[in-house]
Amino acid sequence: MSSALHLLNADLHCHSSVSDGTLTPEAVADRACANGVQLWALTDHDEVGGQQFALEAAHARGMDYLTGTEISVTFAGKTVHIVGLGFDHTHPGMVDGLAFTRGGRERRARDMAADLARVGIPGAFEGALKYVGNPDLISRTHFARYLVEVGACGDTHEVFRRYLTEGKPGYVEHRWASLGDAIRWITQAGGLAVIAHPGRYDFTPTEEYALFTEFKAHGGLGVEVVTGSHTVAEYARYADMAVEFDLLASRGSDFHDPNESHTDLGTLPDLPGKVTPVWEALQARIHRA
Incomplete structure (x- = not known):
C-alpha cells in the first residue's frame, strides 16, 4: 500500500x-x-x-x-x-x-417520553421533536438535547449517564x-x-x-x-x-x-x-x- x-x-x-x-x-x-x-x-x-x-x-x-x-x-x-x-x-x-x-422509532420515542414523564420530565416527545430535522429519525440524542434545554442535566453527556441508557429512566429497547x-x-x-x-x-x-x-x-x-x-x-x-x-x-x-x-x-x-x-x-x- x-x-x-x-x-x-x-x-x-x-x-x-x-x-x-x-x-x-x-x-x-x-x-x-x-x-x-x-x-x-x-x-x-x-x-x-x-x-x-x-x-x-x-x-x-x-x-x-x-x-x-x-x-x-x-x-x-x-x-x-x-x-x-x-x-x-x-x-x-x-x-x-x-x-x-x-419504522417503529416514533412508537419507541413516545414510550421513552412516557417513561420520562413518570420521573417528572413531562412533554419530552414534543420537546425532542423541536430538535429533529427528520421526524422519521427521532432518537435518544434529540431527547438528550431537550433534557438539557429544560435543565434536567447540564449537558448531553450527563443525560446519557442519568437517563436513556439501559436501566435508567427513559430507556426503551428497540429491535433493529x-x-x-x-x-x-x-x-x-x-x-x-x-x-x-x-x-x-x-x-x-x-x-x-x-x-x-x-x-x-x-x-x-x-x-x-x-x-x-x-x-x-x-x-x-x-x-x-x-x-x-x-x-x-x-x-x-x-x-x-x-x-x-x-x-x-x-x-x-x-x-x-x-x-x-x-x-x-x-x-x-x-x-x-
Missing part, C-alpha cells in the same frame, strides 16, 4: 441534521474542508436522504466523496452500528431496508435490523460494510469475538479502528482485531455537533501502519472532486 493512501485525511463517519446531527450536510462539508479532510463520507443514521447534498457539497469544496450511512442492528441483545460506504444510495434494496429500520440484513443491503448496493466504533459496545470478549466472526461470515469487510470514542489503547486493540480477522481499517470522527462531539472532523490521528485502509478497496467507488 502506498504511504500517500495510508496517510490520507479521510473522515468516514459523521452526521448531519438529516439524522441526529445539528448541522446541514453543506455545513458539515464546510467544517470537514476547513479541517483538511480530503476524503469524506456523511453517514446519517438509517438514512440516505442527505447523500446527494453531501456529494455536491464535497465536490464544491474540492473533497473526494464516498456515500455512507450508519445502520442500527440488534446483536446479542444490544444495539450495534454498521457503517456502509461506497454504495449506490438509490439502490431499491438499500432504500427499502433503511425505511424498514426507521439483523446484522445479516444490514450487510446484505450494503453489499447488494455495491458498498462495503464496516463495524462502527466496536469499543463502545461493552461486549464480553466472547460476545465481541462472536460479533466479528458473524460479521465476517455475512460478508462484512471493515472495522473502525480510529474513531472519536476510541482511546489510544483501543486504536491498537482494534488494529490487532483488523489484522486477526483480515478486515480493512476505517477512520471517522463520529462528529454530530460542534459543542457536543468529543472529536472534530478531520482531527483524528492516522491509522496504525499495520492495517490496510478501507479506502484502498473503495478507489473505484470514490466520487472524485
Whole structure:
C-alpha cells in the first residue's frame, strides 16, 4: 500500500441534521474542508436522504466523496452500528431496508417520553421533536438535547449517564435490523460494510469475538479502528482485531455537533501502519472532486 493512501485525511463517519446531527450536510462539508479532510463520507443514521447534498457539497469544496450511512442492528441483545460506504444510495434494496429500520422509532420515542414523564420530565416527545430535522429519525440524542434545554442535566453527556441508557429512566429497547440484513443491503448496493466504533459496545470478549466472526461470515469487510470514542489503547486493540480477522481499517470522527462531539472532523490521528485502509478497496467507488 502506498504511504500517500495510508496517510490520507479521510473522515468516514459523521452526521448531519438529516439524522441526529445539528448541522446541514453543506455545513458539515464546510467544517470537514476547513479541517483538511480530503476524503469524506456523511453517514446519517438509517438514512440516505442527505447523500446527494453531501456529494455536491464535497465536490464544491474540492473533497473526494464516498456515500455512507450508519445502520442500527440488534446483536446479542444490544444495539450495534454498521457503517456502509461506497454504495449506490438509490439502490431499491438499500432504500427499502433503511425505511424498514426507521419504522417503529416514533412508537419507541413516545414510550421513552412516557417513561420520562413518570420521573417528572413531562412533554419530552414534543420537546425532542423541536430538535429533529427528520421526524422519521427521532432518537435518544434529540431527547438528550431537550433534557438539557429544560435543565434536567447540564449537558448531553450527563443525560446519557442519568437517563436513556439501559436501566435508567427513559430507556426503551428497540429491535433493529439483523446484522445479516444490514450487510446484505450494503453489499447488494455495491458498498462495503464496516463495524462502527466496536469499543463502545461493552461486549464480553466472547460476545465481541462472536460479533466479528458473524460479521465476517455475512460478508462484512471493515472495522473502525480510529474513531472519536476510541482511546489510544483501543486504536491498537482494534488494529490487532483488523489484522486477526483480515478486515480493512476505517477512520471517522463520529462528529454530530460542534459543542457536543468529543472529536472534530478531520482531527483524528492516522491509522496504525499495520492495517490496510478501507479506502484502498473503495478507489473505484470514490466520487472524485
